[in-house]
Amino acid sequence: MDSVMRREMEGFKTLTNLDKALQTLAEVLKNYEKKGLEIVPLLESIGRICGEDISAPFDIPSFDRSAVDGYAVYAEDTFSASPSNPVELRLVGCLKPGEDPALIKISRGETVEVMTGAPLPINANSVVMAEDAKRVKADLIEVYKQVHPFQNVSRKGEDFRRGEIVIRKGARIKPWHIGALASFNIETVKVVLKPRVGILSTGSELVELGSDLKPGKVVNSSKVMLKALIYSCGGEPVDLGIVEDDVDSIVEKILNGIKTCDVLVTTGGTSVGRGDLVPDAVNQIGKVLVHGIAMRPGKPTGFGIVKGKLVFMLSGFPVASLIGFNLFVKPVIEAMLGTVSEPSIKVRGRLNRRVASLSGMRSFVRVRVIKNGDGYIIEPLMLTGSGLISTLTEANGLLVIPENLEGYDEGEEVEVELFDPIIFTGHNEDRR
């Protein structure tokens, strides 16, 4: 074992393989309680998770309507029509969009003028386009072209048939779902309650945002970022404050937190020097399932169960806590919501320098993806440094190096996940 590996292992008898850790989590999630539902106004449901299958309460269109401007007819009346041998029809009225179709009915040999979107009069089964007919008298038109039944008609139920599913349970509600539900005059939606995610920060050096920053102190920025992350993936962050580096205090805070939260996230207090405070606390009142994962950054990441609730132990360092959150906490929030992740954006490009990784560890490297002609340049930022949040604000992508590789060479093509717009070398105009 080389010295780097020895150092990586320090304090952890064994590091759990990342996939194995995720598998352990997936097992727990199989029986993890899903959230209940709440009713919200339609427009406020955007981005929330639909709590039930919603089926169409009626057909849409709810009546046969004209797809063109023209004349509603019995198709059969037009079968012999041609430019040289037009069919004459008696004009008995006009229907505009929004008017009640029951207002007018036609008999054979009759027609009604209709505008696009207007309902068909009773008995009409098709529409002759305005350009294929001519008004020859006030109450008479000539038709120059035959139409077949239901030609130029948007049929009742053509878009949605009554009883058809409009949106499924578990779908993330998008603007077009809202449009579709509005078509059915649906004003409220049952959505899944937001999972409550408690955040408990450990670290004697931490002070709250806005505090007086005395020498040696640092702002608890990981907590603020975690709150934003929890919001972003549909959870509700619950601030459990900062707890001192003391097992009994941590135990008390965790026990209090799980009373009102569905899942708990702790930061800090999991590396060896800090005395494994959080894992010790979790083991006193529950059971640590995973602690120490073969990943960089985020090696001290772990999780356990306390009184049936998941407690995640994330690094106190911002980048490590972000990666730990995305790998472990986000899937739990989604599972409680009964939904799946939004698709992620992948881009392939060539590395502009070598990037080394430790065999046996999965590495998450922040990169800058830069547009270069038709391709992309991938520039790796700091490989180490779990605390370097600047690598996140400078990066727009993440490169994952699997355990069986020792890195990638300069010029090698890799796929990265994009989390911010691509950086352009050219002019601003090229940006789209």
Place this chain on the structure above:
Amino acid sequence: MDSVMRREMEGFKTLTNLDKALQTLAEVLKNYEKKGLEIVPLLESIGRICGEDISAPFDIPSFDRSAVDGYAVYAEDTFSASPSNPVELRLVGCLKPGEDPALIKISRGETVEVMTGAPLPINANSVVMAEDAKRVKADLIEVYKQVHPFQNVSRKGEDFRRGEIVIRKGARIKPWHIGALASFNIETVKVVLKPRVGILSTGSELVELGSDLKPGKVVNSSKVMLKALIYSCGGEPVDLGIVEDDVDSIVEKILNGIKTCDVLVTTGGTSVGRGDLVPDAVNQIGKVLVHGIAMRPGKPTGFGIVKGKLVFMLSGFPVASLIGFNLFVKPVIEAMLGTVSEPSIKVRGRLNRRVASLSGMRSFVRVRVIKNGDGYIIEPLMLTGSGLISTLTEANGLLVIPENLEGYDEGEEVEVELFDPIIFTGHNEDRR
């Protein structure tokens, strides 16, 4: 000109090429007024557009701190250290994270025990890892390995140097930006005000969501969807109601709307049968720049300028209005915000059936992207039917067919934009 093309052209002397229409819009946007700024609490700034370059007010880390558990030393004192020839140092104290570094200083031959994250004591320039030293007496340690200056130290300013840009004007604020700003104890951010986008709906058949749906009437679902779209891309929707199919009434509503809105969106009243009501109204009080675009759906789309403000004329049909919104209105909102679009997700796959398109028109085809082994199947939904919102709720992607093609063959590989998670043929477990 074939009959389909003739029908497509109906009522429009010429259809404007889509790129040309977008170019016309880009010209207008060069001088379009940007929005001002407002100050919001840090956590509420998520997703908003940063209104100014924010530079680091101090170094981060703000002090040299230990990256490991061990002993802070003069590196020079360890230069001869080896397992067989350890160096003895006098232990003069201990520093924990959060403690003031000014509490302790060391002289040559002295050391201070430090935990990860603790500040270095005055004069120390490096840290010997705990495993490379041994405490042999209460106040004496032996060092077995030399360290070079600043080894195992996170240097002051290593993450951010004072004055360095943390987030740039125009960036969409993400959780990691919030984390970085929090590190600097920054509690509020100047963000760009949300552009106010007025929505004016025309159509005598329309009723508001929640109204009594009499025969022939339809809910104004496009408006509800547009509101959700405007929210989603950072604007503030302003509901200007439904206006009757009458030019004077439309003129009045537009004039009123632009008093309080930055941009206006109208729906309906732009196709020929409805008498070009909105274009006529716009031309009475301003100038229509584009009306009738060579695209499907959304041919009657257009825009003009009234008293310096952009007025967009979208189709009243949901799908056409969605596509018109994304092509024309979203870029205006982003321009007023001074930002660029989030990256879109592209997927390549094979079409499972032929999809036809009209040469000279750009077509936007809703598709279902289905995972199939290692690849993707692209299933085109209805090509025509600008009103068929079910093609949006059933689709998860959009295929764009350029003007110079007449479609794609079955089995052809195409690239589509993904707007919802990919559909899996397998089990739910495979979904990630």
